[in-house]
Amino acid sequence: xxxDFYQGHGYNWQTNSDALFRRAWHLLFTEAQESMGNLEGIxxxxxxxxxxxxxxxxxxxxxYGIDISKDNIERxxxxxxxxxxxxxxxxxxxxxxxxxxxxxxTEVIEHLTLNQLSEFLGEVKRVTKKGGRVVFTTPNLYxxxxxxxxxxxxxxxxxxxxxxxxGMVNGFVDENYNLPVHHYRFKPSFLKGVINEFLDVxxxxxxxxxxxxxxxxxxxxxxxxxxxxxxxxKFKPLLLGQQLIIECENNK
Numbered sequence: 001x002x003x004d005f006y007q008g009h010g011y012n013w014q015t016n017s018d019a020l021f022r023r024a025w026h027l028l029f030t031e032a033q034e035s036m037g038n039l040e041g042i043x044x045x046x047x048x049x050x051x052x053x054x055x056x057x058x059x060x061x062x063x064y065g066i067d068i069s070k071d072n073i074e075r076x077x078x079x080x081x082x083x084x085x086x087x088x089x090x091x092x093x094x095x096x097x098x099x100x101x102x103x104x105x106t107e108v109i110e111h112l113t114l115n116q117l118s119e120f121l122g123e124v125k126r127v128t129k130k131g132g133r134v135v136f137t138t139p140n141l142y143x144x145x146x147x148x149x150x151x152x153x154x155x156x157x158x159x160x161x162x163x164x165x166x167g168m169v170n171g172f173v174d175e176n177y178n179l180p181v182h183h184y185r186f187k188p189s190f191l192k193g194v195i196n197e198f199l200d201v202x203x204x205x206x207x208x209x210x211x212x213x214x215x216x217x218x219x220x221x222x223x224x225x226x227x228x229x230x231x232x233x234k235f236k237p238l239l240l241g242q243q244l245i246i247e248c249e250n251n252k
Contacts (some may be wrong), residue, residue: 020223025053026213027231028137028243031207033057035135042101045127047090048108051078055083058104066090091119095127102133107243109137110182114194121198125250134199134248141167141187143242144214167188173218187237191246196252199248206234206241 023247032054036044039061046054047067063083064230067073068090076085088094090108103124109117124134139146141164167173171190192201212223212232234241 002211011039018217019225020211020220023038023224023227024208024242027227028207028245029054029057029106029244030083030134031205032104035203035245036102036104036133039102043099045093045100045103047093047103047105047124048111049073049076052080052085054082054104054106055080055164059083061102064100066093079165091116093123093127095178098129099125099127100132101129103128103192104135108138110184111135113183118197121195125198125252128250130250132250134250136195136246136248137243138191138246139182139205140239140241140244141173141185142206142238142240143185144186144209144240146242171232176210186244195227195246195248196213200251201246202214202246204239205236205245205247206239207231207243207245209235209241211242219242232247 003017007161008196014027015119033039036058039058042061044058044061045056046063046065048050048068049072050069052065055063055065055076059080059082060073063189065076065083067076067085068088073085073087076083089103091112105120105124109120112120119189139192163173167185167187171187171193172184188204195201208227208231210223210226215223231242
């Protein structure tokens with residue numbers, strides 16, 4: 001379903017263009033870029049690149065972006081003429097072995113089934129050079145605002161406590177917990193185990209712990225201040241932020 005949706009429509013995740021939303025994505029992309037380290041002159045794959053939103057953060061690299069949506073790729077080419085943007089499936093990448101020095105994939109793996117995720121990780125291992133850096137980002141099961149039972153709120157964006165409890169046991173929440181095109185929200189330890197079958201997970205961290213989409217538009221300047229504060233005070237040992245950032249190396 002998700003693959004068909006993207007192929008047919010693309011996906012503009014910036015449906016809400018307010019300052020809080022833009023700031024949240026900027027904080028995530030900045031942290032992902034920092035996790036990648038020095039990208040000067042290296043050959044980088046952005047797997048599931050969308051419309052190239054991450055490109056400005058890694059433009060010093062020799063950048064390749066791949067996305068299953070033709071519409072997304074066309075828009076990326078319109079905005080970023082120096083990147084190499086290609087239509088393709090991340091679980092079946094048409095590149096030679098050891099082609100890239102590094103790979104990044106932001107907010108993609110939650111859109112894949114577990115079988116597709118295994119295929120994707122196998123492709124990441126294949127196309128990335130030995131010792132290459134790999135960074136993933138994805139929503140966090142432990143995210144504080146995501147575990148509150150917002151049943152009283154008309155915006156259906158929060159999982160129930162029952163679903164959260166099942167996620168703690170299974171390692172992930174499924175069944176379209178948030179958006180129709182999201183398959184999973186992962187528990188950090190579960191995700192680490194899955195990725196470690198293919199890559200060495202060096203570190204997992206999380207981003208800001210406040211971004212309440214259910215009340216967007218209410219006290220926007222105050223919420224923006226809270227978001228910025230929450231990005232500085234991250235409860236790192238507890239990994240309670242909204243997005244996980246998984247730092248890996250291709251050493252296996």
